[in-house]
Amino acid sequence: MRDKLFEDFRATSKSDWMEQVLKDLKGKSFEDTLISQAEGGIHIKPFYTREDLGAEFPLSTIHNQVNPIPSLPGLSPRQWSNTVRVAVGEQNEVSENKKLINALQTGADGLVLSLTGKEDLAVLLKDVEPSYIQIFIEPKDHVLNVAEVFEAWLESKNVDLNDVIGGFLWDPATVSLTLEFYRSEGLEVIKKLLVQFEKYPNFKTFTIDFAHYHHAGGLSFQELSYGFGAFLEHVDRLTEEGVSLELIFKNVLLKSAVGSDFFLEIVKLKVARMLIFQIANLFKHKLDPKSIPFYVQTSYWSKSKFDMDTNMLRNTTEAMSAIIGGCTALEVLPHDLSMGSSRDFASRMARNVSSILKEEAYLDKVLDPAAGSYYIEKLAEELFNRVINGILTVDAEGGWWSMSSLHDIQAEIKETRSQRQDELISGQSVKVGVNKYKQEKANASIDDESEMFDYQLNWSRHALKYELLNSSNS
Template sequence: MSTNNPLFSDFEAVSSKHWKQQIQYELKGADYNETLVWESPEGIKVKPFYHSDEVDESTTNFSINTPKEAFSILQNIFVHDVKKSNERALDSLNRGAESIRFTIENDTISIENLMQNLPLEKVTYSFYLPFLSIDFAKKLNEFATKNNANFIIQLDPIGQLCKDGNWFENAEKDFEKLNQISKFSQSSFLNINSEIYQNAGANIVQQLAYTIAHANEYFNRIPAVNQPITIEISVGTNYFFEIAKLRALRLLFTTLASEYNHNLDCHIVATPTKRNKTLYDYNVNMLRTTTECMSAILGGANAIANLPYDALYHKDNEFGDRISRNQLLILKHESYFDKVNNPADGAYYIESLTKQLAEKALLLFKDIEANGGFIKQLSEGNIQKKISESAQKEQDLFDSGKEILLGTNKYPNKNDKMKHDLELYPFVKQNPRKTLIVPIIEKRLAEKLEQERLSQEA
C-alpha cells in the first residue's frame, strides 16, 4: 500500500444498501424494520446501523465544543455545621474532588469561616441557595472579588416554583431581586434546575424543551444577564441517548441565547438520575451511576457530581462519598476520559440522535411559547400533566417487567433486608398544603415494589 494513500484505501467501500441486503439475508425472511428497528419513548426510530452515505453533512455538522478540560469532579456538601463543612471540603479536595458545591439553607452562614484555608484561585465553588437574598448574594460577590475566587451562585425561583409549588415570595418580587443581583454580580448567578424533569419521569424531548423554556423565561425577564448560566441536568440510563441529550442541550441553549445577544456558553452540571436507583440490591446503583457518568462526560458536561450508591437511604457519609468520587477518578485518570476533545464528534448514531432530539425539543419549545410560555403552562398544569403521562408510561413498562431494574423486578435477592438500614425516608413524602401550582413530584420507578417488600420484612 502506498504511504500516500489513506488507510484502508485498498478495500472497497461498502454502501448502506449492501449492508442492508446482507442483514436481510441473515434475517432469513424476517422483516428488517419490525425485527431490528425500534422506537424510543421520544418517537425516534433507532436503526441497527448508521452509515456515512446516509448522513447529510449540512445538518449534522454541529458546532458543539466540549473540550477535555471541561470535565471536573464536583463534590456536594450540605452546610449545617460551618466548621465541619469546611473540613469536609478540604478533605474532599485532598482526595480528588476538583470543585465544591455548598448547599446553604439560610443567610446567616459566615462565608469567611466556610472558606477558611480553602484553595481559591484554581478551584470553582458553587453555592446552591434554596432562598433568595440580595444581601447574601452581595456577600458572596464581595468575597469572590476580594479573594480572586471563582464562585458560582445558583439561584432559581422558577425551579423553586416547580419543586415546591410556590415562589420564594411571589413572581414579581422574585424577578425584581434577580434583576437587582444581575446589576452587581460578577459571579454567575442564574441556575436552571432541570434535574426535576428527568427525576419526575419526563422523556428526553420534554426535558430539553422544558429546560430551554425555563431559560427563556429568565432571558425575557432579566435583560442584563452578562454571566454564564448554570444548568443542572440529570442523566438517565439510556447511554447513547443521554450523550446526545447533553449535546442537544448545548446546541439548543446556544441557539436560544444568541437571540438575546447572550454569547456565553452554559455551564452544565450533571448528576445521575434518582429515578432508576433502588433500595434493594443497592450495589447495582454503582453500575448505573458509572454508565450515567460516562454519558455525562462524553456528552460534554462541565462538572459531574456523582450520586452515592446509598444516597436513597443513608445520610451523607464518608464511605459513600469516597466511592462515588473514586468512580469519577477512575473514569478520568485510569480510563483517560479527559484526553480527547469533542469525543462524540463523527459518530453517525450520536449525531443523528442529537439532531433529532434537538429538532423535536425545538418544536415542543415553540408550542410552549405559542401557548403563553413556560410559567403560564406550569400555572395551568399542562407541564405537570405531560410529565405525569410520560412517567406513567415508563412505570407501566417497569411494572410489566419490560423495563428491568436488576435486583428489584428481575432476579431479586429474597433474603435482602433493608428495613433496619433506613436512615432516610426513601419514598415520595406526603405533605398536603396550599400551593400556587401543583408541584412537579420526583418519584423512583421501584417505590411501590420496595414498599411492598419492606412491609413483608420480619
C-alpha cells in the same frame, strides 16, 4: 501509508448493508428484530451511515467546543471539576469544614454549597482557596441573603475577580415547582444577581435548570423543552425591563442530570449546548459554545433501594455520559442517596468515580470523542426536532409560567413518571437489581416525596412503586 490498501475494496452503500442484513435475518422482520426504542418513542436502528444524515452533521457547530483550551501548557484538553456537595444542616460549620477539606484533599476540585444565608462561611470554608476550585451556590432559602454572605466571604479572601469560577444553581422556574414562588419575585432576584456578580466574569448567575424535570421522572425532550421554554420567557421579560442580552448570555449556566440511557444522555447534553448557542444567534448575540459552563449531576431517578451495588455501576456509566456529553462540572450523587441519607463510604465512592474516569480511564485525553459519530448525530437530530416542537408548544400555550400556573407541566411530568414506573411493574421495562436479577426483598420505606399541592413536582425514583409493592414491609 504509501500503499493505498483501501482502494482494493469497493465502496459500500447503506442499501448494500441492508441487503446483507435482510439476508442474514432469513425472513425475520427487520423492524421487529433489530429496531429498538429509546425513551419517548425514539426508534434506534442497528446501524447508521453517512446517508442517514443531511448535508451537514447536525452537531457540527459544537464539535470539539466543550471547554476552553487550558491556559497552562501540559494540561489535558478535556477539563471538568469533580464537585462535592456541602450542606450544613444540623451539623455545625466546624465538622462540615473538616469533611469538605478532606474531600478537596482526596480528589474533589469543586464544591456546591447548599446554604440558607445563616452560615458562618469564615468557619465553614476555612482554608478553602477559591482561586483553585470551582464553587457553586445552591440557596435553600433567602437567595439574596445567601448571595450577600457569599460575596462578603469572597471579598475577605481578596481573590482575583477572574479566578472566581462557578455559579448560582438557582432557577426561579424549577423553584416554583416545589415552593410557592412567583415570576415577578424570581425575575427581580435574577436581575439583582446579574448586577451583583457582574464583576466576576467567570461566576454565572443565570441558571437554566433541566435537572429538576429529570429527577422528577421526565423524559429528555421534556427536560429541554421546559427548561428552554422558561429561559426564553425570562429573557423576554428581562430585556423588556432593560437588562442587556450581553449581560444575560454571558451569565448563562446550564444545569442538567444524566440517567442510564448512555447514548441518549450524551446526546441530550450536546443538544442543550447546541440550542443555547443557536438561541443566542437568534437574538443576534455571539456566544462561544465552549465558553458555556455545564453543571451535570448523576441521576436520583435511576437509583433503587434494592441493589446498592448496581447503583454504583449506574453512577459510573452516567458520569461517563456526562463527561462525553460535555460537562464542565460533575456531581456524582452518592449511590445510597435513595435510602434518605448517605454514609461517608458512599460519598467517597461517588467522589472517586470522577477521579477514576480521569486518571485511569483517561477520558480527559480526548476533547470530544463522540464528535462525528453517525449514531450520535442522527439521535441528536431527532431529539433536537422534538425539543423545538416542545418549545413551540410551550409558547403556543401562553408560555412556561402560564402552563405552570395551570399545572399543565406538573401534570404531564407526573403522568410520564407514573407510566414509566408502571412499565417497570409490568415488566415492559427492565431494571437490573429490581425486576431483573432481583436481590432478596429489602425494606423500602415510603419516600418523603408527597406532592400535597397541584403546583408541586418533586424528585422521585423509577423503582419507587415497584419497591413499595415488593418490599419485605408490604
